[in-house]
Every structure is written in structure tokens, then in C-alpha cells.
């Protein structure tokens with residue numbers, strides 16, 4: 001258990017570097033399995049989800065070495081094609097190993113994946129797509145056994161533009177026999193990054209970043225070296241923290257084009273958003289209007305991963321805000337904790353209603369999932385007095401140095417390891 005102790009009311013100011021993207025690097029690590037050499041990933045964040053993926057890759061037979069934030073994965077020889085159950089349970093992204101393992105070994109065993117408790121999170125799209133490509137599935141209790149005589153290209157229309165399913169299909173299709181077309185594919189920047197890496201390895205992919213991706217299977221992929229893009233969700237969290245704390249922050253290399261939905265909010269709030277080449281300067285203000293209605297959507301819409309940090313900012317907005325969560329059904333766990341700070345927040349089915357108030361007081365709050373935990377930190381920074389966010393390790397799954405980053409920007413925040421009973 002980690003306790004984050006925050007004294008609210010400090011203005012954020014200065015420069016903030018953004019770590020490499022969690023959601024980009026995890027599928028890249030899976031892609032390393034598709035070649036028999038070493039893949040080098042620069043700007044790799046040292047976060048729990050990456051460590052979990054490393055443990056899985058090592059179990060499969062890979063060797064992983066770090067040099068600062070560079071991760072080297074040697075996948076010359078695999079001795080195993082089954083993902084250890086305890087690691088699969090910890091991280092939902094383990095499911096994307098299915099496509100890569102089928103491509104490399106033609107077999108895979110996986111337990112139903114875990115991850116943050118933010119909704120049902122089925123994997124039917126992953127499994128039906130792989131079946132369509134010639135994989136045979138057998139499910140025994142919690143384990144899924146998948147086998148193929150060789151994946152074949154297929155035409156796949158996704159019912160929902162699932163990020164993970166699009167990645168899984170890409171990873172399976174690059175070494176498949178023939179051409180695969182994904183319709184209603186996810187368009188997230190992380191899909192573009194995975195495609196960029198796979199192309200560097202010799203794959204033939206077009207259309208990534210659009211809703212129709214075409215993959216022509218090749219016989220072999222080779223080693224590569226690539227720099228992971230900055231994490232747009234971490235950047236978005238800090239940008240929203242600046243909005244909530246009248247902060248003035250400069251981000252030297254932030255993916256501003258991927259955050260247009262935040263720029264629109266800054267315009268609505270009459271706050272400063274200034275892009276200069278690779279950098280972004282944002283500056284908050286004391287009084288800002290509520291957001292009458294906003295829906296989370298697949299990219300380029302407002303990301304579900306920033307919904308809770310946005311809700312934190314709206315606790316102090318003037319008027320009533322409504323946020324509709326359309327991606328994950330149980331993603332308002334942070335809202336109950338906001339009420340402990342005196343906030344007026346109500347959940348009605350998939351809509352979160354927030355009546356803004358200038359006064360938030362510090363409170364002891366519990367984190368239930370990664371982005372909700374980040375939102376509680378943002379709320380703690382905005383409140384008067386001291387807050388404690390009790391977290392079982394969710395934040396460390398995705399934020400490499402949230403305490404150091406915010407501390408450097410002027411926040412009063414420390415983290416303390418505690419026994420669960422405290």
C-alpha cells in the first residue's frame with residue numbers, strides 16, 4: 001500500500017517532461033516476440049505494467065535488459081508459449097500476446113486477463129478475430145488454449161473499434177499467409193506507433209490511423225530499434241492538474257496534436273494553450289465555467305482514461321457539468337471519493353453530474369483503479385488542506401514519477417509505503 005500525502009492549494013509552475021507511453025510500449029513489447037533477435041525500445045517507462053510484461057516475456061524465454069530508460073528484448077529463442085496465470089491476471093494487456101504468440105509459435109495459452117476494475121472488459125473481439133484467421137480455441141475454466149496450423153489473412157469487421165483487438169489482429173496478421181483487412185479499426189496513436197514499429201521490422205501495413213487497416217503478411221520480421229512516444233494520458237493528467245490549480249506549465253515534448261480535445265476545453269475555460277513546435281505551454285485561471293455535456297469516445301474523441309482527471313477539475317468549475325462514460329461502465333469509482341472532500345457529485349447510470357464549488361477540503365481517499373487514482377491526486381492538489389490517497393499500487397502501473405514531477409512543479413506531495421491496515 002502506498003499513501004500519497006498532498007497539501008493542496010499550491011500553484012503548479014515550471015517545466016514538465018513526459019514519460020514514454022504505457023499503452024504504446026506494451027504492444028511493442030509483444031511485437032518483439034515476432035522476430036528472432038533483439039528489439040531496442042528507447043524512452044521506455046519504468047512502470048509496473050512494463051515490469052509485468054517483462055516477467056511474462058522472460059517466462060516465455062526472452063531476455064530483457066535495461067539501460068536507463070532503454071529496454072532491450074532478446075527474443076532469439078522461446079521455450080514456452082503459455083503466459084503465467086498470476087501475471088495475466090495483473091494486466092489486461094497480456095491478451096495482446098495471443099496474436100504475437102500465434103504468429104511466432106502457432107500456440108498460446110492464456111488465462112483470462114485482469115487489469116483495472118473499470119467494467120466487464122470482455123475479449124470476445126480478440127478471440128473471434130483470431131478464429132477467423134484460422135486459430136482454434138479451447139477454453140478450460142480460466143484458461144484459453146489457442147492453436148493454429150498457420151494464421152491466414154481475413155476480412156475482419158470489429159463491432160467496436162477496440163484498441164486491444166486491433167493490436168492483436170495486427171500482431172497476428174503481419175506473419176499470416178495472405179492479406180488481412182480490419183474494418184472499424186481503432187485509430188488511436190498507439191496503433192500508429194505499433195504499425196510504425198512493425199513496418200520497421202519488415203511488415204507491410206497501410207491505413208493505420210484510419211478505420212480501415214490493410215496488412216499483407218510477410219514470411220519473416222527482423223530486429224529494430226525505436227523510441228516510444230510520450231504518454232498522452234500522463235501529459236493530459238498534468239495538463240488537467242494545471243487547469244485545476246491555476247498552474248502555469250511548459251511541456252517540452254508533448255503530443256499536443258493528440259490532445260485536441262483538451263485544447264477545446266481550455267478554449268471553453270478561457271485558459272491559455274500555446275503550442276510552439278514540439279512544446280506546449282498551458283496556464284489555468286481561478287474562475288472557469290462548467291462543461292455542460294461531454295462524452296468519452298474512441299480517438300480522436302475525449303479519452304476515457306482522462307475522464308476521472310477531468311471530473312476532478314470540474315469539481316471547482318462554475319455551474320453543473322455532465323460527463324457521459326461510453327467506453328467502460330464502471331469508471332466512476334473516483335466520484336464517491338470526491339464526495340469525501342465536500343464535492344457535490346452524483347452518478348446516474350453512465351452519467352456523472354458534478355455541481356462545481358469553490359471549496360474542496362482535504363480528505364482521506366481510496367484509489368480503485370489507475371486513472372481514478374490520478375484523478376484523486378489532482379483533486380488533492382486542488383483542495384484546501386491535507387489529503388491522503390491510499391493506493392494499492394495502481395498509480396505505479398502507469399505513472400513513472402508522478403510525485404517527483406508534481407513536486408518539481410511546486411506541489412506539496414510525498415509518497416509513503418504503508419502496511420495495508422494503516
Ligand code: UD1
Pocket residue numbers: 022023024026092093119120121122123124125126127160161162163164165186190298303304305326327328
Ligand atoms: C485500451 C487502453 C486503455 C483505454 C482503452 C480505451 C491499453 C493497454 N489500454 O484498453 O487504457 O482506456 O483502450 O481507449 O492500451 N470490448 C469488447 N470486446 C472485446 C474488446 C473490447 O466488448 O473483445 C469493449 C470494451 O469492454 C470497451 C470497448 O470495447 O467497452 C473498448 O475497449 P478496448 O478499446 O478494447 O480497450 P483496451 O484495449 O482494453
